[in-house]
Amino acid sequence: MSGGHSTYTPTTGIGRWIDARMPLPRLMHDSFISYPTPRNLNYAYTFGGILSIMLVVQILTGVVLAMHYTASTLLAFDSVEKIMRDVNSGWLLRYLHSNGASMFFFAVFIHIFRGLYYGSYKAPRELLWILGCIILLLMMAAGFMGYVLPWGQMSFWGATVITGFFTAIPLAGEWVQQLLLGGFAVDNPTLNRFFSLHYLIPFMIAGVVVLHIWALHVTGQTNPTGIEVKSKTDTIPFTPYATVKDALGMVVFFLLFAYFVFYLPNFLGHPDNYIVANPLKTPAHIVPEWYFLPFYAILRAITFNIGPIDSKLGGVLAMFGAIAVLFFVPWLDTSKVRSAVYRPWYKLFFWLFVVDSILLGWLGSRPAEPPYVVMAQLATLYYFGFFLVIMPVLGLIETPRRLPNSITEAVLAKNHGSAAAHPAGAAAAPETKA
Template identity: 60%
Template sequence: MSFPWAKQYQPTTEIGKFMDSRLPLPRFVYGALGAGYPTPKNLNYFYNFGVLAGVALVIQIITGVVLGMHYAADTSVAFDSVEHIMRDVNGGWMLRYMHAVGASFFFAVVYIHIFRGLYYGSYKPPREVLWMLGLVIFLLMMATAFMGYVLVWGQMSFWGAAVITGLFSALPLVGEAIQTWLLGGFSPDNATLNRFFSLHYLLPFVIFGVIILHVWSLHIPGSNNPTGLDVKSEQDTVPFHPYYTSKDFFGLGVYLIIFSAFVFFMPNSLGEPDNYIPANPLSTPAHIVPEWYFWPFYAILRAFTTDFLFIPAKLWGVIAMFASILLLFFLPWLDTSPVRSNKYRPLNRILFWVFVAVCVGLGVAGGKPAEEPWVIISQLLTAYYFAHFLIILPLVSRLEKPLPLPNSISEAVLSKFGGSTLGDGSRPGGAVAQPAE
């Protein structure tokens, strides 16, 4: 979105003018993150999580590159090389824990970022491409995390690789060929470890590239905001710097404190103890479970226990697991309400929190053994998950009567402090409304 009132970058030094005429990188940064990028004045702390996700990725890339210098992608020594990093490499234990804990924190931040987008309608026009690029990043994250989990070559790594790649064997005609191609053989072995290590090293840089597109697509329509209203005048915005840079730095400080607490005091609390046992193809763990951030999808996968319409239950589970993510790509067209934010959609707001509870329930069920009552719980929650997108949301979009919207972002902000503005951002009586401090 072009803001006529946005400040333009003006280099003041000869070096700055020289660079601006040949490689205008400072102008790009100023326009994307500085005073040259006006943002809605009412963004709350939930809008910090996009920046936190970028910081989490940088931590993963830096620690991953250093860990890769000491890791050996060979089944005979992979587990021992991880122990070597932990015990013999200077600071290796910290790097390894930062990388392992960082993966969990990366997913936690992204999940909050996604649910914030769902609550405030950030997937609605004109931000459909922005939303879909975010989902592409999420899919790449899942692939990267899965392959990284295999590299440890512990019990859960080996059997997790066997189970997840085995899902592709459910596909008719080509399934077994795809599974063999993924593994480089008929079971997880040295070829599997080598190709997973290569892809795990490569994909974070692909994610970084898609993030650049994600941020670029954000700056075309501009940032969404808690009201869901479009920016109408200069009174609705404040410069990104220093207003939101200071807010982001505060959020980053809180994030790093919590992150450090896990790294230094409870680094193994988010992992599986069985993965500290070397991989043994002859000993199957009693309970094969992925990392916690995959549990909701694992619950959906296991929810199908009976063949239906001549299609095996295993294939139904695979279809449902992938469909649970692919559905999100169609969300801008499933939710047809003209109002973006759930702040002004009372019925949909209640249903949103029901949906959040369902997702949490799926996560809990996915981390439990495949036995009753968890199987029936997974089935009921899976049914509601798909009904929410395919039935409930389209119906609510048509039938719900939204609350009255404010005339502008400024009016919504100032009403919290007992003030009000007209649609053009001015106060009754002609006084111009000033940006909220």
């Protein structure tokens, strides 16, 4: 699917001159115009393009905000207020950036769920999936460090709590914490480190995204059937078909984005972060941003010692393990069928996993007290059970539905099914006319 002769033909002398020396226009044409795309892609596949646009939005708004931000514990909070009040359109830039982070994570979670549902991680796309997991890790690092920069109460205490968990790591824990903090407590060196890394990481993400797209174009796009492309009839050119579908998906997504920016700009933040950081006053409930809440719930769910591992270290291992397990999904899923469309039992367990992930997010926002702790422990058990038990076992015992012979056959069968579902309406039209 990724191979084939290029159809790009320069039409001007300048175009031919550039193409002979640096065929960038040919690369763009072959990647985004004539690139063969499975003809049955649905709107769940638009989130890759949405994420690319969101990354550009975050980088552009972040660069401009950095021009006005001061990475100092004495001035950081006031510099953010100055951006909001005195910089031309500063309020818009800040709300685009802060809400853009939430929209970025919202889109990436849907992108991951889509990959799990349609088996986008299976051979030969293991490296494509791993690169996506690396992007997720970098996003989480950037998101955490960015949350500290406004220097509000949640910024300060969130950094204090999260970096404090590194001390649970034997031998190297305190060294890692001091490396992050630049000292023994969250202070000015911490803010400078986090600002530098928060500025750098998005460009690292952009580099990995290029590799991610490259790997996608080498192995080819998956599709809802999970069947590989077998002939030209299974594909359509990326432009205009997939382009128009992606554009519509982006418009709907950015309408949602705009709604939060202009009508609910602070809805996804915490009110305590609009109070300047005070090391002498601890908030009643310290919680991270919403996109970290599922992992925060897993961290707090480990309230017991596991052999020589105490509860604090166990929580840290569970939290990082919840992300690390994603890297091994291509080998944990033993089924030869990719798509959940043809796996009835896997489909059931997958949707339970989605509900479980949402439940973990809600539990992460609740106090660490009964009954929330027990609920978090059960939800954590299912989270890891889905990957470590259900995926490997189900692939061996599940009987999948019959797969179509090709993508074209699946599309035609779906169209015929839709037509057969409304025979009365088709017959009623001429009768009504008569």
